Amino acid sequence: MGRLDIGDVSGYYLHAAELKAEKTITLSDYIAQANREAIHAGQPFGCAVVKRRMKGVADGYVVRxxxxxxxxxxxxxxxxxxxxxxxxxxxxxxxxxxxxxxxx
The missing domain is CATH 1.20.5 (Single alpha-helices involved in coiled-coils or other helix-helix interfaces)
Incomplete structure (x- = not known):
């Protein structure tokens, strides 16, 4: 959390992952946040893991x-x-x- 956030989950190989489950999806905001957090975490890649409404996590999206x-x-x-x-x-x-x- 905060200015030097490093992502929502560790263990997503080589990535800072920003997890999202919101009614309104704003990919550009998610990606910008994930890329900032990748820098803070010392990871080469940032991505957003976006859960689809009314679906399980496995039916979501990984976006970069x-x-x-x-x-x-x-x-x-x-x-x-x-x-x-x-x-x-x-x-x-x-x-x-x-x-x-x-x-x-």
Missing amino acids: DVATDCRLMNRFRDAEALLKEHQFDVWYEHDQTHRAALNV
Whole structure:
């Protein structure tokens, strides 16, 4: 809470997460708050976890701005390239596992 708030929940890997469950959704405010809190928390990414009304938390949304999403995707790309280069078999199994999840 306050000027140096670090987010509402810890343990959301690499993120300061701002949790919201409000009648009126204002994404720009949520993202601005999450990005400020990421800086305070020393995390590279901020996001808002927004609960849908009359739905469970799992039916909600994780929202970040496009600039943050691009940085996150670039990090994933670079990490996968390193894994693929240094441990191809591990990368291949990891890739297949996550591709199979699309068919669930």
